[in-house]
Amino acid sequence: MIGRIHAALRRVGLSPRYRGHLDALDLTGAHLRMEGWASHFRPHLTYDGAAVPVQVRQVVRPDLAGLGRGSEGWGFTLTADLPAQAPDIAKLALRLNRGCRVDARTHLALFTPQSEVEACAAAILAGDLQAGAADLVERSLSTRNPILPVRVGHALRAAGQAGAAEAVLRASLALPEVRPLARHALMTLVAAAGRLPEAVTLLDAARAEEGLGPGQAFPAALLYAGIGRFAEARALIREAGDPAVDEAAAQALEFVALLERFPAAEARRMLAELRARFRTASLAEIEADILAALAERRPYFLIRLGDGEGAWLRLSPEDEAEFAGIYRTNRREMLDFWFRDPALADDPRFHAAMDAFDAALLEADCIGAFSDAAIAHEYGAVSRRGVTWVVNTLRKALAMAEADPVRARGVAVRDLTVHYDLVLSGALARILQGRAAVGLITCHRDLAPALERHHGIGRVELIKIPGEQIHADALGADAAAGRHWPDRYEEICAQLGRGDRRGELWLVAAGLLGKIYGAALKRSGAVVIDIGAVADLWMGKGTRTFPDLPPALNPMTSLPMTSLPMTSLRA
Incomplete structure (x- = not known):
């Protein structure tokens, strides 16, 4: 009621x-x-x-x-x-x-200024964690600033110091004024580390002591579902909202059903089956495959499937109906990130484009999407979009193997970070070095001359797209300008539908629609590498949590200093 x-x-x-x-x-x-x-x-x-x-x-x-x-x-x-x-x-x-x-x-x-918070965090790291955490709590009492230790815990977590953050947050539980905040932050921390039983123990204590605050019931229910307490999860969801009239409650129940049907153990089983039915390739083997395809003027397509692509994977009409709510939410979120237009989820033209995306998967010679680490992380965080991505990429790949088992045995599989691995290992530099011509689809206009200069490429043919709108500020005005969908999409599809590109190497950094471009390029004979956010990494644009990139592997370091944007000077 x-x-x-x-x-x-x-x-x-x-x-x-x-x-x-x-x-x-x-x-x-x-x-x-x-x-x-x-x-x-x-x-x-x-x-x-x-x-x-x-x-x-x-x-x-x-x-x-x-x-x-x-x-x-x-x-x-x-x-x-x-x-x-x-x-x-x-x-x-x-x-x-x-x-x-x-x-x-x-x-x-x-x-309290963040500089003071970070100074406290540095002091904690410089000494004994437990003693430092206890001292911080005592100081917060004397200065009547009880939330300070919680903020220090958040700062330590943001800096990647999970152990120190946990020490501070556990000490903060002694402060009644902020115990709910500290406990919630600690619950989030241990859940992200994959320690769901500990997170649920904290949740049970919170419910017994102060109950759940606004907006906490559904995330709490998903923690219960994450450790297999499905009945409790459903009961908590129904207490918080009537699924018949409350869309959020209905979607939470759908996600619990997805977790019950595809728990982490089932995801790991599917991953083992995928490795048996596809070709698990080393990075050196992938580099050799690409070089051989170029030498033989044979088409090739390396594709990556992240959570954005996972949101648009379609398995069957029955599956679409069963999980319609969470799929719709995932898709609207990603459309907002990419185009600032979630209404495209209801646009028949965009659904037609997703038919082309579905067909593009069948062109792949290497798929980056699968790993034990991804399963551990997404199930540990009980992430709606992340678990859906893990489950549906595995289900989609296994369906492809079932439809064409002979071809599947020749398709290489690797994890989602294959593009970073190719860059950091120097493999992509070796592939690019000295090419007469390379194609590039990206939002970064300045990347084309940088690649030419750094790798001795005769000419880089640039197809400019508007960048992801969620990162418009980080990318800059020129990179984000224009409408990717439908304006540039239709123009680029028409352009890629013409010509013979046998023996050409193309780098594609264009999000979901880039998979469609990559497949079209392969059909014209090209060797295509889906580099994704590597283009942003090269440009020094902070759109992701990037690995460290040595200057020798960054093409932007080869441009004259006067032509470099300030953000590209970052390591």
Whole structure:
């Protein structure tokens, strides 16, 4: 009954829906920088009561998944120049949306500068973790800043120091004022590490002590499902919302059903079967395959399938109907990331393009998507989009093997990071070196001359696309300009439908639609490598968590310094 009432209130706009949090703040002179998240984000910053202009960038936050529709896109970075050279933090106030306002008087701890938080984190790392964590908790009590240890825990986790973060967050459980926050952060940390039973123990304690807060029921239910407590998961979902009228509850039940049918053990079984039916190739073998195809002027296609592609894999009409809710949500999220247009999920023209994507998979000679690490990570995080990606790429590949077992035995399989592996090993540099001509599909105009100069290539033929819109700020105005779908897509398909490209090497960095381009290039005779975000890595654009790239392997280092964008000078 309560779930139905809440759902009805949400439909008419009366249920509370404004959420948000300030995660970090820092001041450098008069320059202010804030990080956080908010639904219905409409920032209004004031200093000493006067409005201050702000610049805002959206940040993808996978950790917010499950809080609401599109919650992974709720993250933000806000910057502003304050009207004082030595600003007083106590005069700051930020309205995140119509329902959330934070200021230094009512949320003093949130307004502790991030530089102080990071200094505390560095001090923890420099000494004994347990003693340092205990000292930090004692200091937070004496300064009446109990949330400081929780923020230090978040900072340590963001820096990749999971062990130190766990020590601080466990110590923070001794602070009653922030115990729910600390416990939730600790639950997220151990779940991400694949320690789901520990995460559920923390969840059980939270439910017994303070219950679940707004937006926590569905993520909690998925933790139960992640360790096989499916009945409890379903009961908790139904307590929070009526699936008959609450779309989020219905989708949560669908995901529980997916986890019950395809638990981690089944995913590992499918991975073992895939390795038996396909060709598990080493990096050296993949490099040799590419070089042989070029030498023999034989077409070849290396394709990668990430969670975006996984969202659009279609297995059968029955499967589409059974998991329609979570598939639709996954697809709308990715369409928003790529094109800022989730409504394309209902566009028949885009569905026709996805038929071409489906056909492109059959052209693959090497597929990067599969690994034990991916199963451990996605099931450990109980990620809706991640688990769906893992399960459906395996199911799709096995269906392909069933349809054509002879061809499957010749198709190489490797994990999703095959593009980074090719770059970091120097294999891609060796493949590119001294070529008379190379084709490139990317949003980065400056990459073509950089490749020519760095690898001694006679000519790079560039097909320019608009970049992923979720990363528009990081990519820059020129890279993000224009509409990839349908404008450039239709133009590029027409262009690639003509010509003989036997013996040509093409690098493709074009997201989901790039798989269609890659298949078209292969059909014209080309050797195609789906390099994905390697193009952003080369350009120094921070669109992913990238591996370190030695300058010798970065083509941008070969351009004159005056022509380099500042971001490309990063290692």
